Amino acid sequence: VIDSHLLDESNNTATERSAARNELLMTIMETGLSCSRESPNERMEMKEVVAGLRIRQKT
Numbered sequence: 001v002i003d004s005h006l007l008d009e010s011n012n013t014a015t016e017r018s019a020a021r022n023e024l025l026m027t028i029m030e031t032g033l034s035c036s037r038e039s040p041n042e043r044m045e046m047k048e049v050v051a052g053l054r055i056r057q058k059t
Contacts, residue, residue, distance in 0.1 A: 023056075024056060027052070031053065
């Protein structure tokens with residue numbers, strides 16, 4: 001016998017983790033695309049990359 005409230009909490013936690021993982025992957029993909037632009041002038045500086053990833057890591 002499983003308490004349905006516990007099951008709901010478990011599903012919500014898994015969903016939240018999945019959403020957070022997806023957001024992190026999107027951030028990494030967007031950063032990668034920005035860093036690989038054709039024109040060097042349009043690319044992110046490494047300071048910006050590191051700062052952005054650190055901010056994302058803390059959330």
